[in-house]
Amino acid sequence: MGEAAQQKKGSECEKEKEGDLFGNMELLCCEVDPMRRALPDPNLLYDDRVLHNLLTIEERYLPQCSYFKCVQKDIQPFMRRMVATWMLEVCEEQKCEEEVFPLAMNYLDRFLAVVPTRKCHLQLLGAVCMFLASKLKETIPLTAEKLCIYTDNSIKPQELLEWELVVLGKLKWNLAAVTPHDFIEHILRKVPLPKDKLLLIRKHAQTFIALCATDFNFAMYPPSMIATGSVGAAICGLQLDDGDSLTDLLAKITNTDVDCLKACQEQIEAVLVNSLQQVRQQQQQSNPSKTVDELDQASTPTDVRDINL
The missing domain is CATH 1.10.472.10 (Cyclin-like)
Incomplete structure (x- = not known):
């Protein structure tokens, strides 16, 4: 067998090995569960100091006021309920961690307690709050594009990203809120x-x-x-x-x-x-x-x- 033929045969063998390797990797990736959940840490769970600290700091993350009485003029309680129900449905359909929805609502309430907001921006605010909460709690966070689809594309990804900075600023980047x-x-x-x-x-x-x-x-x-x-x-x-x-x-x-x-x-x-x-x-x-x-x-x-x- 000539040198050129040997090189060609060797090249084909390498490709076969590479194909087998990537094929096995593909099968392995399919077998791995991307939604793995962390187990409770007994060192934290069985230490009463953790519970004591949670009880000590929990009120720091409550809204500053009952904002429908003193801050919001354009938004009514029934509107908040509708947006909250929509947010819950999105979180459930996307199989988000249980903490994501209450945390997102905490962000929404704290923002509305300090910033007068037009009702046409309420769903955008809800989407941003889910975006932030999923980043904090999810292994694979919700994407801006996916959240925009859930609004029937009434908002654009760039708009959501711009509002993300606004919400972060108003919350003073204090996102690790205590939730139930x-x-x-x-x-x-x-x-x-x-x-x-x-x-x-x-x-x-x-x-x-x-x-x-x-x-x-x-x-x-x-x-x-x-x-x-x-x-x-x-x-x-x-x-x-x-x-x-x-x-x-x-x-x-x-x-x-x-x-x-x-x-x-x-x-x-x-x-x-x-x-x-x-x-x-x-x-x-x-x-x-x-x-x-x-x-x-x-x-x-x-x-x-x-x-x-």
């Missing part, structure tokens, strides 16, 4: 219930926290109270409580007044009932021929364009 999710694991580890029950409680409590974030009445509540009330509402809803003993324990864990905790829990449960009734009414109007069971399984899209006029 920060307290959930600290509370649950001290609740004397089986592990399988605690998993159910966590799931229900996360739903309650998201529900509270959509309702402005909870915007000024300390995150620890919302977290404790959500856990209490979950325990009550799952019929795992045994009188007032668990309520007293929950109040003690987060240094919350028992009566305030009960009032918060009742308010959370009332918001849930009201929310379910509104969803059923909307679905009944759009699908009058469907039964109640069918309506419960249906989804209700949110049209934020109604407030962008």
Whole structure:
């Protein structure tokens, strides 16, 4: 075999090896789960100083005022609820971490508490807040382009990036806000219930926290109270409580007044009932021929364009 033929054969072998290598790498990439979740750190979870520090600093991240009374003239509470519902739907569809939506709402409330904002900019503000929260909490953050698509391209990526700097400035780049999710694991580890029950409680409590974030009445509540009330509402809803003993324990864990905790829990449960009734009414109007069971399984899209006029 000539030298040229040997070189050609060697080159073909190298290409085959390279092809096998990239083929194996492609298979490996497909097998790796890109949405890996970090496990709780026991050194942080079982150190009561962490919970104490969270309770100490949580009020720093509350809105400065009830902004519908003293700051906002163009935006109404129902508009905030519509944008919040849209943001929740985006986070759920994108399978974001549970912390992303409440954190984004924290940014939105803190911004609206200091900056008078036109209603036509409210959805843009919501998109920016999700953009920032996902950067802080997600392994793979939401992109500006994807968020613009969710607004039916009513905003452009460049506009979102410009507003990102505005929001960061008004929040003084203080993005590591304390949210109710920060307290959930600290509370649950001290609740004397089986592990399988605690998993159910966590799931229900996360739903309650998201529900509270959509309702402005909870915007000024300390995150620890919302977290404790959500856990209490979950325990009550799952019929795992045994009188007032668990309520007293929950109040003690987060240094919350028992009566305030009960009032918060009742308010959370009332918001849930009201929310379910509104969803059923909307679905009944759009699908009058469907039964109640069918309506419960249906989804209700949110049209934020109604407030962008």
